[in-house]
Amino acid sequence: MKKPMLLAVALAGTAASAAHAQSSVTLYGLIDEGLNYVSNVQTGRAGGALTGKQQFAMSDGATGIGGSRWGLRGSEDLGGGLRAIFTLENGFNINTGGLAQGGLLFGRQAFVGLANASGQVTLGRQYSVVSDMLAPFSEAGELPGHMGSNPDDFDDLGHSVRLNNAIKFKSASFAGVTLGAMYSLGGVAGAPGRNQVWALAATYANGPFSAGAGYLNARDPNLSYFGTNGNSGNSSTNNFGSFGSAATAQSNPVYAGFASAATLQLVIAGVKYHFGAASVGATWSHAGYSGLGDTSAGPNPLHYAGTGIINNGEINGSYAFTPAFSVNAAYSYTHKASVGEFGSANYHQGTLSAAYFLSKRTELYAIAIYQKASGTDSLGQSAVASITQLTPSATDHQALVRLGILHTF
Known part of the structure; x- marks a missing residue:
């Protein structure tokens, strides 16, 4: 009796070892910390006018190259070239230890799916397929990362938005x-199209040249697109941003006034060319907030109607002097069209950055950004400068200098 039992135990152990060899789980992460100088940030209002002051602050990577995070990534070989995959990714603030994404445990990403040589299908909380595939053409996909996004990251090339209940497909390169x-289900009983988001994207790469284009359509974007964090509210809440108050600053004034849109449409195209140690890229982005005035989607204190439109053109370039030292520069022009009685707005933004790698996983970096605004922004006020992820300026200009350190593991 003992020999058969020992044989069974040995076979079970062999099978377990084989199964283990075909599966993997990886712990990974990124920590980004730095010192920020900002020329002007809003502190509130006085006498009906915005007030602001200079700011020196130690700031987590959410206002740097990328938000600090840790995650688990897994894969299991199912045979025949098929794999099961999953990712669980947490965002946190290194200065406080607090959770990001409104307090969600795995607020950055949480999905499971299947993959083979043709591509992969994943289900869960994920980035838009448009921002995933088009970001590499933009400044947000270069050294400055999230902070280098277009004003208030209105086109999500800086990966500000995650979509819940999403089914996502990405093919291999052919x-x-x-x-x-991608399709994000709204889940509203009796109204299949309510709160839904769908998107398509395609890229082409041939040697040093690459190009891509994408389209995203979000119904009730105040809820389905911008309202997906742990602290997001219902249709009476402006999840696009904030109008501010006497004691609080505004947020995302470039587009925050469009929360009552019935539909958001994003169209993005980009190209990039690499030659030697240098690269040059360009993107064009269009955001259309149509059906303004739908208060079942979001608040409309300015009584907007019709469509709000934002267009952006950007050119960026980088050069690696050595494998360890590189520089990057970009210029973008953003135009918000007139809506009703409210006029248009213009934003000019210049970015300059440099990075030095102490090792493959640790780098020191510096970022300088200047933004100048004019006209009337989406909040119906004289346009204020608003660099992505910073508190907006109380004036029409804003300058940032950041010195940081980033470590990946």
């Missing part, structure tokens, strides 16, 4: 072409 598609 003759240089990669395709992507």
Whole structure:
């Protein structure tokens, strides 16, 4: 009796070892910390006018290259070239230890799916396929990361938005072409289209040249697109941003006034060319907030109607002097069209950055950004400068200098 039992135990152990060899789970993460100088940030209002002051602060990477995070990434070989995959990714603030994304445990990403040589399908909380595939063409996909996004990251090339209840497909590259598609279910009983988001994207790469384009359509974007964090509210809450108060600053004034849009449409295209140690890229972004005035989607204190439109053009370039030292520069022009009785707004933004790698996983970096605004922004006020992830300026200009350190593991 003992020999058969020992044999069974040995076979079970062998099977377990084989199964273990075919599966993997990786712990990974990123910690980004730095010192910020900002020329002007809003502190509130006085006498009906915005007030602001200079700011020196130690700031987590959410206002740097990328938000601090840790995650688990896993894969299991199912045979026949098929794999099960998953990712659970947490965002946190290194200065306080607090959770990011409104307090969600795995607020950055949380999905499971299947993959093979043709591509992968994943289900859960994920980035838009458009921002995933088009960000590499933009300044947000270069050294400055999230902070280098277009004003208030209105086009999500800085990965500010995550979509819940999403089914996402991304193909492998075939003759240089990669395709992507996504559908986020609204889950509203009796109204299949309510709160839904869908997107398509495609890229092409051939040697040093690459190009891509994407389209995203979000119904009731105040809820389905901008309202997906742990602290997001219902249709009476402005999840686009904030109008501020006498004691609090505004947020995302570039587009925060459009929370009552019935539909958001994003169209983005980009190109990039690499030659030697240098690269040059360009993007064009269009955001259309149509059906303004739908208070079942979001508040409309300015009584907007019709469509709010924001267009942006950007050019960026980088050069690696050595494998360890590189620089990057970009310029973008953003135009918000007139809406009703409210006029248009313009934003000019210049970015300059440099990075030095102490090792493959640790780098020191410096970022300088200047933004100048004019006209009337989405909050119906004289446009104020608003660099992505910073508190907006109380004036029409804002300058940032950041010195940081980033470590990946």
